[in-house]
Amino acid sequence: xxSVISSTDVNGTTVYSPTGEHLGSIDHLMIDKQSGNVxxxxxxxxxxxxxxxxxxxxxxRKLRYDTSLNGYVTDITKxxxxxxxARPENWQDDRNWxxxxxxxxxxxxxxx
Numbered sequence: 632x633x634s635v636i637s638s639t640d641v642n643g644t645t646v647y648s649p650t651g652e653h654l655g656s657i658d659h660l661m662i663d664k665q666s667g668n669v670x671x672x673x674x675x676x677x678x679x680x681x682x683x684x685x686x687x688x689x690x691x692r693k694l695r696y697d698t699s700l701n702g703y704v705t706d707i708t709k710x711x712x713x714x715x716x717a718r719p720e721n722w723q724d725d726r727n728w729x730x731x732x733x734x735x736x737x738x739x740x741x742x743x
Contacts, residue, residue, distance in 0.1 A: 638662075645702035646674055646694065654709060658686055661723060668741045670729075672703075676712055687715045688722070692738045707736060 646654045655676030663670050671688035678684030694703040733740040
């Protein structure tokens with residue numbers, strides 16, 4: 632089995648809780664241009680049939696692929712997703728915001 636995957640194959644992949652609860656799906660990835668590291672998986676959750684769906688960047692390190700589920704598993708709860716720090720305008724360039732998000736999810740930032 633290959634250890635790499637195309638980003639087009641990641642988009643739309645389901646994200647589950649450790650108990651198998653469907654939390655949402657990956658909308659797209661954010662990749663650090665200098666290091667090449669995947670910084671975030673922007674996850675869509677909530678809503679119905681795509682309406683009212685919220686999108687939050689989740690640190691890539693909080694996801695692990697589970698072949699039996701054909702999806703990603705995270706220990707992030709639905710409540711954590713709903714209470715995640717709001718994204719400011721130009722959030723992708725705001726290192727202070729990124730640091731707070733990584734701290735919120737209890738993981739070291741990818742740049743450390």
